[in-house]
Amino acid sequence: MAALEQRSMEIPIPAQEKELFALKMGPQHPATHGVLRLDLFLDGETIAICKPDVGYLHRGFEKIAENKSYAQFLPITDRLDYIGAMANNVGYCHAVETLLNIEVPERANYIRTIVAEMSRISGHLLWLATHALDIGAMTVFLYCFREREILLDLFEELCGARLTTSYTRLGGVRQDVSALFMDNLTKFTDDFPTKIADYETLIDTNRIWLKRTQNIGVISGKQAVQLGFTGPTLRGSGVDYDVRKHRPYCVYDRLDFQVPLGRKGDIYDRYLCRMEEFRQSVAIIKQCLEQLPPGPIVNDDAPDLIMPITPQRKVAADSIGSSGIIQLMEDRNIYMEGDVYVSTEAPKGELGFYFVSDGEGRPYRMHIRSPSFIHIGGIPAICEGEMVADVIACIGSLDVVLGECDR
Amino acid sequence: MIVKHKKKRNLLETIFLVEILKGMGLTLRRMFSKPVTCQYPTEKRQPSLGFRGKHALVRNPHTQGSKCVACLRCVTICPSQCISIRFHQDEENGPRLLDSYEIEALRCIYCGYCAEVCPVNAILLTESYEYSSYDRQSIFFDQEKLLANWDEFMDQGNHNPHTYVNPFWRPRGCDIKGLAAPRRKAVPEEWTREGQIVGRKHKAAASPAPPEQGAKQ
């Protein structure tokens, strides 16, 4: 063990690095999307070696989860990928429901699909905004925020918070949709395609944009799978992998949508994939709004928010008056021993939760498979050999959020 | 589906910078459209109903104190453990009497769980969002401050303290039978399961007699 500790302290520096120009980019840098740090070793302006360094935003979520009940951990998932909190909520609840075998009503599933796609749009809007800003097109940034504002307002109307939504509940969702929400969302889905045209006029065919994105940061499909990439980053390389199609959840198996794929796997392909996902998400929302069925929004048999953590603590919990719920849990035996891995397609990629349960009301171990963590791990493979300015474009095209990476 | 690449620009378009001029045309057009800015301190945005903002304890109109029964559900559920309650009991099985109720709002993560689990609708997150301060003491809410927050909220929004319903007490679309008695307040029809908004497909299937207001056109 002592040898192990020793080893962690030394950072190996290859001999050739000493002759290179070392540039520490971040954690305070305008374009590293949070607190990512890159140790760049430059040969002129070309990247010879790139070493990402993460952990500046580590908050120990996996340890927190081991000490909170399943319901209590939900607000913390908002803080994973804080750009698309709704998608995290949906993913987390879907995972816990699979673990605890809780049914979700039809209507709740439709609402979840709507909010997940809304958060995909809002997440991609922020990606486009920052990606364009990184490459220097600053007007796109503000145009994207104009639309994102509408989506955040809709989230506020739906659940009372704009960013940290905590909207889903085990077995359903917290609140039903309101008439205002439906109207505004319908209007948004109708208007949004014209707004996409705005962005595309500014950058889609712009020769500077093409020069900065085409054939840069190329990663082949095979390499991308090897590195564990998921989401639009993987699909930009032409690999057809989308959790919504492969392992459908919510109501995705009933909806008609397509998964955009790129050809070469350069920055431009990833860009085009996400731009197409805007349109597909709008189509999904439209279908959901069309098909939204009546019915309950939460399963009455689902555990209450105050779910006791362990059966042994029942006595103590009894004194604070929630014995009925505990009885319900024990009757239906929803706590199980075993492990599950459940994933959903979050805006950034595949967001997976691996739970080990030992029959208590909290996970024995929870592992979050966060796409950003894996994508940042792949930055060296993409960036090495490119130039300093391309590193920024590459990070932008991967769409990473450090809250999710560091957990 | 392979994404479509845009047509490569031809020689003429390259020489005359067509796509750049188009972009510049767009920015010039936008220059003459109305800005979307909300000039914050002068024009305030109206937070939607149920916005999770400043904390408050509901004032009981009969006793003028708080409604809290010291069941400690909010303390138990709070993920960031920012609520602290002290109480005492005069006799063995008598009612619990609240000594103090404190919320350290700087630790709060505004999930709204406390309002959701409260059986008597005693605590809520109000819709007021302007309470930043230069010292920590004023964002550390004790019972008096929380009650004062409620009064302030009632005055500000011109709400009626008797009829006010927060969506965290009584969520839209939830069945009334699952709720505790104090939560069964009268709500607009849209909030009940009967007035539920459904998609066009289901609307057509249902009886066309009552035209549902505000549903998807």
Add this chain to the structure above:
Amino acid sequence: MEPLAIADKLKKKFPDDVLDIVEARKQVGVILRRDHIVEICGWLHDDPDLLFDHLLGLCGVDYRPKGRGFEVVYNLYSIHNRHMIRLRADIPEDECWLDSVIPVWRGADWHERECYDLLGIEFRGHPDLRRILLPEDWQGHPLRKDYPLSPTKKTEWQGYEELKELSKALRVHGFQQESSNSKTAQHLVKEAGNGGT
């Protein structure tokens, strides 16, 4: 292929290595001896029927309170064949190491570093095994079950000491004051179940 069929196939191929096959919620986990993990993973990756090309995740679990050692869990998925399997490599407590699967999936790099960082499982053959999320001078491995939730002065990270001194000045409005006749909620919560280990 059905997950159980995959597990059977795996057992046929490596009869000595498969310790157990468990199923929960239609997901199948294969508990393995750790010795030939790279070979097994390589076979799963390359076998034309299986083609597990995608490493979904890799994480460690501390089973010591349950009377076992550690476990490293590999969630595998085949994008081509659309099936999933979970490998669980059993690691004894006193010899906390495993062979690195980077030769099979390059993406395992950071996962293994994270696992090393948080659980202290050493991955042999890893080119750059050092802490990833925690500071380089951190002591201990936080996701181990015996890692204290609130550390004592001795086990604390040194850099944290200064931070705490600093924050003490700011924490004048904490919940420190106790009055004798009233039960504090914090107490009750600790009894009732928020406290944890």
Add this chain to the structure above:
Amino acid sequence: MAEINFTKLLVHLVVLVDVVLLHVAYATYFERKVIGHMQMRMGPTRVGPMGLLQPIADGIKLFFKEDIIPAAADRPLFYAAPIICLVAMLSCLAVLPFDPNHVLADLNIGLIFIFAMSSLASYGVVLAGWASNSKYSFLGGMRSMSQVISYEIAMGLSLVGVMMMTGSLNLGQIVAAQAASPFGIYAIPQFIGFFVFVVSMLAETNRVPFDLPEAETELVAGYCTEYSGIRFSLFFMAEYIGMIVMASIGTICFLGGWNGPFTVPYVPFFWFLLKIYAIMFFFFWVRATLPRYRYDQLMDLGWKFLIPLALANILLTGLMKTVLE
């Protein structure tokens, strides 16, 4: 040699510098407003009516801000760099003819003088990058050096056509010759030269899409990363004076200087100012629209495209001139 009236010269000098500095201040305001509205927001609105006092407030803020000098910086050079920049840019103003009677120093080699001075300003930038002893600054300074050198050539060559048509390097005479030419402005016969000039003008002043020395998202702020307070504001002023100077050259050499469709009484420099404002607006407009080039692509554009184009323009002009005569 004519006797120099020092009092008159001094008054002229003070008025000129004041007017230009005021223009610099309000150019920042104008830029923020224009870009703001292009991005559907408001720009400055708080200080004064419609934010009109914003530049003054900014100036005061920058003036009183703490002047931080990195410990490892090369102090003398660190102090000198912004001053070199500003002085070089300010001295360009001396030879600009705002109208036939208002020119501080009517040099025969006015154009060459401006080139010399604006290249000198790049010394300031390079020194700033080097003296800061910071890696971002260093990269910014290096980029700036190579960028200015390459685009100086392209710009010089693009103006050779104008010189050939005029036969003079005196800016006043260029304007006068333009007025006598068939189109009234050289931008039409010299359209290739004008195009090359506009592109290299953007590059020379480090504006989008060629703002690589201070590329915000890559190099934080490039050569002025470590500068703060008044020293930063000197760089800032130098940059904007540079824009004004470039806009003036463009006006003088291609857009007919102070001549307009009709003369405006009492304000002889009306057309000159209007043209400068138009070019400044163009600067901001481009900034709001275009992304940024990469460093090597910028070099490619300069050496492989603009310089050959400018040379072709010279050839064409020469041919035309021979044919027409």
